[in-house]
Amino acid sequence: MTTTTTDPPLLRCEALRVGYGGQAILPAIDLTIHAGEFWAVIGRNGSGKSTWFKTALGLMPPVSGRVRWPSGEVPLSYLGQRLSFDDLYPVTALQVVAMARGRGWSFLRPFSGDSAPAREALAAVDAAALAGRTFRSLSEGQKQRVLIARMLAGGAKIAFLDEPTAAMDAVAELEVMMLIDRLRRERGMAVVIVSHHLGVTRRFAERVLFVDDDSDTVITGTTDEVFAHPTFAARYGEHARA
Amino acid sequence: MHSPAPTWDDFVLAIDIFRDAILCGAAAGLVLGWLGVHIVLRRMVFVTAALTQAAGLGVALSFYAGIHLSAEVPPTVGAFGACLVASALVAARAERLLLSRESLLALAWLLSAAGAVLVGSRITQESHDIAGILFGTAVLVTPEDLRAVLGIGGAVLAAAVWWGRGFVFAGFDPNGARVQGLPVRLLELALLLLITLEVSAATRALGALPVFAFSVLPAMSALALTGRLSAAFPLAALFGGLAGAGGYLLAFFYDLPVGAAQVLAAALPLALIAPYRLFRAS
Numbered sequence: 001m002t003t004t005t006t007d008p009p010l011l012r013c014e015a016l017r018v019g020y021g022g023q024a025i026l027p028a029i030d031l032t033i034h035a036g037e038f039w040a041v042i043g044r045n046g047s048g049k050s051t052w053f054k055t056a057l058g059l060m061p062p063v064s065g066r067v068r069w070p071s072g073e074v075p076l077s078y079l080g081q082r083l084s085f086d087d088l089y090p091v092t093a094l095q096v097v098a099m100a101r102g103r104g105w106s107f108l109r110p111f112s113g114d115s116a117p118a119r120e121a122l123a124a125v126d127a128a129a130l131a132g133r134t135f136r137s138l139s140e141g142q143k144q145r146v147l148i149a150r151m152l153a154g155g156a157k158i159a160f161l162d163e164p165t166a167a168m169d170a171v172a173e174l175e176v177m178m179l180i181d182r183l184r185r186e187r188g189m190a191v192v193i194v195s196h197h198l199g200v201t202r203r204f205a206e207r208v209l210f211v212d213d214d215s216d217t218v219i220t221g222t223t224d225e226v227f228a229h230p231t232f233a234a235r236y237g238e239h240a241r242a
Numbered sequence: 243m244h245s246p247a248p249t250w251d252d253f254v255l256a257i258d259i260f261r262d263a264i265l266c267g268a269a270a271g272l273v274l275g276w277l278g279v280h281i282v283l284r285r286m287v288f289v290t291a292a293l294t295q296a297a298g299l300g301v302a303l304s305f306y307a308g309i310h311l312s313a314e315v316p317p318t319v320g321a322f323g324a325c326l327v328a329s330a331l332v333a334a335r336a337e338r339l340l341l342s343r344e345s346l347l348a349l350a351w352l353l354s355a356a357g358a359v360l361v362g363s364r365i366t367q368e369s370h371d372i373a374g375i376l377f378g379t380a381v382l383v384t385p386e387d388l389r390a391v392l393g394i395g396g397a398v399l400a401a402a403v404w405w406g407r408g409f410v411f412a413g414f415d416p417n418g419a420r421v422q423g424l425p426v427r428l429l430e431l432a433l434l435l436l437i438t439l440e441v442s443a444a445t446r447a448l449g450a451l452p453v454f455a456f457s458v459l460p461a462m463s464a465l466a467l468t469g470r471l472s473a474a475f476p477l478a479a480l481f482g483g484l485a486g487a488g489g490y491l492l493a494f495f496y497d498l499p500v501g502a503a504q505v506l507a508a509a510l511p512l513a514l515i516a517p518y519r520l521f522r523a524s
Contacts (some may be wrong), residue, residue, distance in 0.1 A: 057421050078421035088283055089414040090471045099411045105424045107432070111407040134469060154422065 008070045009034050010158050010190055011056065015065035018048060018055040024063040025051060025213050031220045035157065038184055039192040040205035040223070044235070048211045049194045050081075053162055056192075075103060077156035079147050081163050087136040093146045094131040097121055100154030121153035122146070125179060141172035148179060151189075158190040165195070173197070177204055198236065202227065248495055260490060263383040266391050267486030267504060270444035271456045273395040275482020276402055277437055278461030279474050284413045284433075287458050288347045289332050293325050293438060294454040295354035297445035298376045300324025302361040309365055318390050322442035328354060329438050333431060358450075377451045377501045387447035394443040398436045409433055410471065452489065452504040456482050463511035466519050481511050 011033040017024035026048045033039060043049045054060040056067055057078055077100070097118035101111055122128045127145040130138060135146065144164050151159045161180070165173035181204050184191050195201050201208070201223070208226040210219040217231050226232055253260075281290055304320030307313040328350045336343045358376060383391075402409075412419045412429040420426050437457070444453045460481035464474040489504025496503070 054417075059417060059420055076421050078418050080415070080417050084415065084417055086283070086414050088285070089410065090465065090469050090474065091410065091414060092470070092472075095410075095471065096414075099407075099415070099418070100422070102408065102411050102419065102424055103422050105408055105422070107405065107425075107428075110405055111411075150418075160421075 007035055010069065010071050010074050012068045012070055013056065013065065014068060016052075016055065016067060017063040017065050018051045018060070019063045020051070022063060026211055027216055027218045028065055029209070029211075029218050029220070031209060033158065033190050033192065035190055036184060036188045037190050038181065038204055038206045039190070039209060040201040040207075041192065041194045041209045041211070042196075042198070042201060042226075042232075043211040044214075046213070048213050050162060052209070052211060053160055053192075053194060057160055071157075074157045075155045077151035077154055077159045079144075079151065079159065079161040079164050081166065084162075085135070085143075090134050090136070092131065093122065093127065093133050093135055093138065093142075093149075094118055096135050096146055097150045097153050100150045100152075100156075103154055117153050118149070121149040124152055125149045125183075139172075140168050141176060144168070144176045145179070148176070148183065152183065152187070156189060158192065161191065161193040163194050163196070165197070165200070173200065180204075198227075248497075253491075253494055256494075259382070260494065262385065262388045263500075264487045264490045266383040266388050266447050267452075267490055268483045269391050269395050269486070270440070270448055270453065271460065271482035271484070271486025271504075271508070272479045273399045273402075273440050273482075274444065274453065274456035275460035275464075275478040275480070275485075276399060276475055277433075277440060278457045278459075278482065279464065279471075279478050280402075280409050280413065280433055281437065281457055282461040282465060283410075288344070288351070289434070290437060290441065290457040291454050292328050292332060292347050292350040292354060293441045294445055294450040294457070295351050295358065295376075296324040296328035297321040297441050297453070298450035299354045299358040299361065300442070301375045301446050302358050302365060305365045306361050316386075317446045318387075318443055321446050322438065324354070325438040325442045329434050333434055375445075375449060377449055377499065383447050387443075390443045391447050394439055398440045401432075402436055405429070405432060406475070448486075448504070449501045452486075452501045452508075455505040455508045456485060459505070459508035459512060460485060463515055466512065466515045482508070485510075 009032045013029050013031050015028040015030060017026065017028050019025040029052065041049045041052065051060065055062050057076065094115060098115055105111060119131060122131055125145045125148050127149055130142055130146060135143065138146065165176050168176065177200055180191055183189060205223050208221065208223050210226050210232050212235060215231060219226050219229050219232060281287060300321035300323055301317045303324065304315040304317045307315045331346055331350045334346060336346050408424060408429050412424055412426045416426050441453055461478040463481050464478035468474050468477055485504055485508035488507040490500060492498055492507055493500040493503040
C-alpha cells in the first residue's frame with residue numbers, strides 16, 4: 001500500500017512541550033506523521049522519549065503546545081515496555097489479541113465476543129499456533145508477535161512501540177523489526193518506535209526524532225539528516241557513524 | 243458429659259432452620275468468588291480486608307443508632323455507607339499525600355477495626371453481638387438479609403460478567419487500554435463499587451471474616467488450579483458457593499463457629515491444590 005503526501009497527516013505536534021508538573025523537560029517539538037511512515041525516537045535513558053510518547057498518546061497532558069489528529073479519530077495502538085503488562089493475569093494469546101476489539105468500549109456496549117478477527121490477526125503474523133497458550137508462558141519474541149497481532153486486529157493506523165525488542169536477542173529483534181516493517185508496507189500503517197539500537201533504527205526508520213534533555217536538544221528529520229547532525233554525532237560518537 | 247455428635251438425620255430435621263443461612267452463604271460465596279478473581283489479579287486483596295472491616299463497623303453503627311439514638315438505619319445501608327467512606331479513602335490518589343496506597347489501606351483497616359470494637363462495646367447488652375458481626379458467629383439469617391444478598395448479589399454478578407473483559411484489559415495493560423479509549427479509571431471505580439455493594443450486603447448476613455475469606459481464597463484456589471482466566475471465574479464462583487454452604491455443614495456437624503468454619507471450607511481447595519502446584523514447580 002502506498003500513500004501520498006497529499007493525504008492529510010495522521011498526527012501533528014505543534015510547539016509541543018512535554019514534562020511533569022508544568023515543568024517542560026525538552027524544547028518545543030514540531031513534527032508531522034503521515035500514513036506509512038516509519039519513525040524512530042532516539043535518546044538516552046531518561047532523555048524524555050517515553051514522556052513525549054505518552055503525551056502524544058494522550059496518557060499525559062502537555063506542558064504547552066498541542067497534539068492534533070488532522071485525519072480525525074485515528075485507531076491507535078500502543079505497545080508499552082515489557083513491564084507494563086501484568087504477568088499475573090493468565091490470559092491466552094488469543095484473549096490478548098481480542099483486547100483490540102475494545103475500541104469504542106462503553107459501559108452500555110462492552111467488548112464484542114467475536115474472536116475471528118483476533119485469529120486472523122494471529123495468522124497474519126505467523127502466530128496462529130500460539131492462540132491457546134497463556135501470554136506469560138511465551139518467549140519475548142512470541143509475546144511481541146502476539147502484541148503486533150493485537151495492533152492489526154484493532155485496525156491501527158498508527159502504532160506506538162516503546163522499546164518492543166528490549167528483552168530480545170539480536171536474531172529475534174531483527175525478525176520482529178522485519179515483521180513490523182512488512183506490516184507497515186502492506187497496510188500503510190505509520191510506525192513510531194522507541195529504540196536504543198542505532199543499527200536497527202538506521203536500517204528501518206525513515207525519519208527520526210532525537211531528544212536529549214542534557215543538551216536541551218530536539219532534532220527531527222530524515223534518518224540520514226539526524227545521524228549527520230553534529231549534536232547527535234557528539235552524543236553517540238562512533239555509534240552514529242556505524 | 244458430651245452430647246452425641248449431630249447426624250445427617252438431625253440435619254435433615256433441622257433443614258428448615260438452616261436453609262436460608264446455607265443459601266445465603268452459598269450465594270455470597272459464589273458472587274464473591276467471581277469478584278475475587280479480579281481482586282487477586284489486581285493485587286487488591288487488602289482492599290477487601292479494609293472494606294469488610296468497614297462494613298462490620300457500618301453494621302455496628304446502625305445497631306448503635308437504633309439502640310441509643312432511636313434512629314432506624316437498616317444494617318445493610320449502614321454497611322454500605324461505611325464501605326463507601328472506606329472505598330473513597332482507598333481510591334484517593336495516595337501519591338498526592340506523598341503516601342502509598344498500602345498505607346491508606348492500613349489506615350482504613352485500623353480505623354474500621356478499632357471503630358467496630360469501640361461501637362461494639364456499647365451494643366453488647368443487645369442481641370447483636372459484635373463478634374457475630376466481625377467473625378460471623380451468627381447461625382440464622384433473616385429473610386431480609388437473604389433477599390438483600392440474593393438481589394444485590396445477582397445484580398453485582400450480572401454487572402461483573404457484562405463488564406468483565408473491560409476489567410481484565412484495564413488490569414492487564416492499563417496504558418494499552420487507555421490508548422484504545424477504555425475508561426480505565428472509571429472501570430477501577432466501577433469494580434470497587436461492585437465489591438463495596440456485595441461486601442455490604444454479605445457482611446451484614448455473614449460477618450466480616452467469612453466475607454473477606456470468600457473474596458480471596460476461592461479465587462486463589464481457582465487461579466492456582468487452572469492457570470486459565472476463562473476457567474478461573476466459574477471455578478472460583480463454584481469454590482466460593484461450596485465454601486459458603488459447606489461452612490455451615492462443618493459448623494453444624496462439628497459444633498464450630500460458622501464464620502471460622504466457612505473460612506476453613508474456603509481454604510480447603512487451596513490446601514489440596516498448593517502442594518500439587520509446589521511439587522510440579524519443583
